[in-house]
Amino acid sequence: MRHAPYELALESKISGARPVYRFYTADGVCSKQSFRNAELLLIESLWGVDLGRLLALEANYGVVGVVLADRSVSVSMVESSARAVQLCERNARENSVDAATALVADVTALGDTFDTVAYAPKPYTPLSVGKQRIVDGLSVLQPDGSLYLAASKQTGLTRYERCLRETAATVEQVAEYDGCALLEATRPRSFERPAYVSPREIRPEIDGVTLSLVTVSGLFSPSKLDDGTRLLLETITVEDGERVLDLCCGYGAIGTYAGRVADCDLWLSDDDAVATSCAECSLRASRVDGTVVTADCAEGIADQTFDRVLCNPPTHAGGGVLSELFSGVHDVLAPDGELEIVHHREVDLRSHLSPFGTVERLRTGDEYIVLRVSN
Template sequence: MRRTPYELTLESRASDARPTYRFHTADSVHSKRSFRDTELLLVERLWNTDLGHLLNPAANYGVVGTVLAGCATTVHMTESSARAAQLCERNAAENGADVTTTLAADVATLDETFETVAYAPKPYTPLSVGKQRLANALSVLRPGGTLYLAASKQTGLTRYEACLREMAATVEQVSERNGCTVLESTPPPSFEPQSYVSPRTIHPEVNGTTLSLVTVPGLFSASKLDDGTRLLLETVTIEDGEAVLDLCCGYGAIGAYAGRVADCEVWLSDDDCVATSCAERSLRASGVDGTVVTADGVASVAHHTFDSVLCNPPTHAGSDVLSELFDGVYDVLAADGELTIVHHRELDLRSHLSRYEAVEKRRTGTDHVVLSVTA
């Protein structure tokens, strides 16, 4: 992440807190231009609480964990997005907060337990994913620990409260303002988290090659291979001996296909560790050897050179993300290499590809376009 174009300032009314907190944000993180009401209510409710060792899952750019570091014994923030995790680390450091940040899809994999969990779910989370996060959060609480959840109707308050009443020993509404509510819950004496998110294997056929791809709810096009990726795969030619990068790999369809149709070196990269976990399983299920990394753009492959970079980019993530993404590809593309992109026909990505010498339209489908880009 080269730029953090947005900065938010939070003024404190508490005498024992910093007078001002400053947070850097960027494209692709939720609520990049304003603080979330649920997070502010959660911070306000917990400031004078004995938090002990605090866990802040799905921390976004770190507001809750950074501020509450001033009254907790320790703070551990987690994020599944590499980009968001970078922002958490930067914001904690710049506000003098002693915080640990971990890139993790599942807090149950952390090798520690906590007295307090503070969680403000993001909007549009699938119900099964939300239930899994709550179950995992309850499972890492120490005896006598407390889970605080802040939500509004827009972010799923009703369904989250119903989930907690299924799992927790106690659930109580302890704070409310402007349509946002903080729920306080405690785990039962004995609690083993149930599995609510079940991986699914799909078997699309492309150009006569059948793939085995592992997906979970919440990933892009989790139920079937999307039309854009299919069009890209039907367009490209992958040669033996090439080094191929599946950039923004999702659950790994492009990388798995490349490894099946050619004797090539395959790398896959995505910002989301949930996606890369599935991509690793997709490679194994499809019988492909490859390297999968979780990173913001090309950050973890910057020391490599690729003959072919294939990408179905996250066009919803924002202009800065796309510009950084394609600028990064320019630096890892071989002198005679090629970047192949698929995007919706209504979009125009030319402004993000200004560093490149040639941009050619390779194929047009019903809703998508495949571009060939050379340095």
């Protein structure tokens, strides 16, 4: 991430707290220009609690972890987004906070335990994913440790509370603020983590080539290959010997197809650790060799050069993400290389593609357009 253009200031009147905490944010993270009520509720309610070793689950840009670091023996902030992890690290430095950060698809992979877990589900989190993170949080607690969940009815409070009552030893509402409620749940002495999110395999066929793709809830188009990606794959040609990058790979549909139709040096990259975990599984299931990287935009492959970059870009992520994404592609594309992308017909990418010399429309579908771009 090259720029964090938004700055937020959180003033405090609580005894023992710093007068102001400052946070840098950017396109591509949740609530980039304002603090979320759920996180403010966590901060205010937990300030006077003996937190011990604190885990901030899906920490976004670090508000909960940074503020409560002064009240914890230690604090860890985990995220599935590489961009969010960078912001957590920067905001810890800006506020002179000692905090560990980790980019993980599954928090249980940390191999560590905590006294307290704090979690404020993001508004767009699928309920099954939110429930899985709740029980994952319970599973990394010390026996009798506490998980604090802050949510509103709009973000799934009722179902999350039901999930906790089915899995935790005790559940109690301890605070509320402006439509959000804070639940405290304790881990039972004996705990077997249930599975609310399980990998599934889809097998789309493109021009006679059948792919085995592994997906989970929460990723883009998890139940079937989306129409835009299908149009792109039906349009492109990948040659033997090319160095090929599937950028914003999701669960790896584009890269897996490229590896099936050509003997190429294949790379896949995505910001989301859950997505890249699935992409690795998709390559194995389809018997394709490739290198998978979890990184923001093109940062994970900035030292590489590619003959062909293939991308279904996250046009919903904001202009800042798209500008950095395509600027990074410009830097890693070989002089005679090509970028082939698909986007919705109503999206205008001209300003983001301005660094390139040539933009050519290859195909127009009912809803999507495939472009070929070169330096």
